[in-house]
Amino acid sequence: MIEIKGVSRSFGKKEVLKDVSFTINKREITCLVGENGSGKTTLMNLLMKLLPNDSGEFLIDGQAIRFQDFNRISYIPDQIIVLKHMTIQQALDFMATYYTSFNPKRADEMIEFFHLNRHDQIGRLSKGNIAKVNLLLGLSLDTDYVIMDEPFSGIDILTREEIASVFTSKIIEGRGVLISTHEINDIEMLIDKVVMLKDGHVVNEFYPESVRFEEGHSIVDKMREVYR
Numbered sequence: 001m002i003e004i005k006g007v008s009r010s011f012g013k014k015e016v017l018k019d020v021s022f023t024i025n026k027r028e029i030t031c032l033v034g035e036n037g038s039g040k041t042t043l044m045n046l047l048m049k050l051l052p053n054d055s056g057e058f059l060i061d062g063q064a065i066r067f068q069d070f071n072r073i074s075y076i077p078d079q080i081i082v083l084k085h086m087t088i089q090q091a092l093d094f095m096a097t098y099y100t101s102f103n104p105k106r107a108d109e110m111i112e113f114f115h116l117n118r119h120d121q122i123g124r125l126s127k128g129n130i131a132k133v134n135l136l137l138g139l140s141l142d143t144d145y146v147i148m149d150e151p152f153s154g155i156d157i158l159t160r161e162e163i164a165s166v167f168t169s170k171i172i173e174g175r176g177v178l179i180s181t182h183e184i185n186d187i188e189m190l191i192d193k194v195v196m197l198k199d200g201h202v203v204n205e206f207y208p209e210s211v212r213f214e215e216g217h218s219i220v221d222k223m224r225e226v227y228r
């Protein structure tokens with residue numbers, strides 16, 4: 001389990017995250033929801049130690065996250081991080097060099113799953129295929145947790161459906177996932193838990209299946225309650 005405990009972060013006078021706490025559990029897809037600028041990316045960057053937090057802590061299995069724990073956590077940011085002149089295969093070779101958790105068999109499976117050509121140059125791919133390569137690089141690591149920042153952003157509906165199908169495949173099975181997305185409809189039925197951020201705080205945390213069953217409300221209904 002990853003625990004986010006009392007995390008705060010300001011940029012200058014702007015308090016972006018205020019005492020944020022929730023957990024990311026294995027075998028669950030947790031969706032982080034919030035309006036533009038509500039601090040979703042900032043929280044992910046703090047969790048990955050790409051930025052320092054002002055206060056609070058991040059724990060994995062009860063211990064403070066250390067740099068070596070990043071072999072257990074994949075981060076798929078909203079933009080591709082490898083150089084665009086690389087081919088897909090060169091990008092995979094790069095990952096294999098840097099990450100002991102890189103699993104070439106899983107990479108092969110994902111190339112097939114996404115119908116990618118490993119000899120294609122990344123810079124020449126469509127936006128949808130670049131998003132798929134981004135997922136390929138992150139999900140080829142044998143990690144317990146996956147942190148994904150807006151994997152559907154700017155992508156057409158059919159490609160979004162293809163990407164969403166990853167969540168029900170064995171590629172994700174058993175891992176704990178934190179995903180931020182504005183495209184809730186694409187994965188509504190796949191999400192186990194929702195965490196809503198507003199004005200820097202967690203304002204609601206719920207299991208959508210229970211809310212659907214007990215209140216007859218969808219995630220979007222709950223979003224309207226909170227953000228309108």
Ligand SMILES: Nc1ncnc2c1ncn2[C@@H]1O[C@H](COP(=O)(O)OP(=O)(O)OP(=O)(O)O)[C@@H](O)[C@H]1O
Pocket residue numbers: 011016034035036037038039040041042043
């Ligand atoms: N390095 C930085 N310096 C100053 N302000 C920053 C920095 N990074 C983020 N911010 C501010 O923090 C706030 C939260 O930004 P963040 O990107 O985390 O939001 P978000 O919820 O991911 O937004 P979106 O849904 O649009 O991607 C924004 O107001 C942003 O301008």
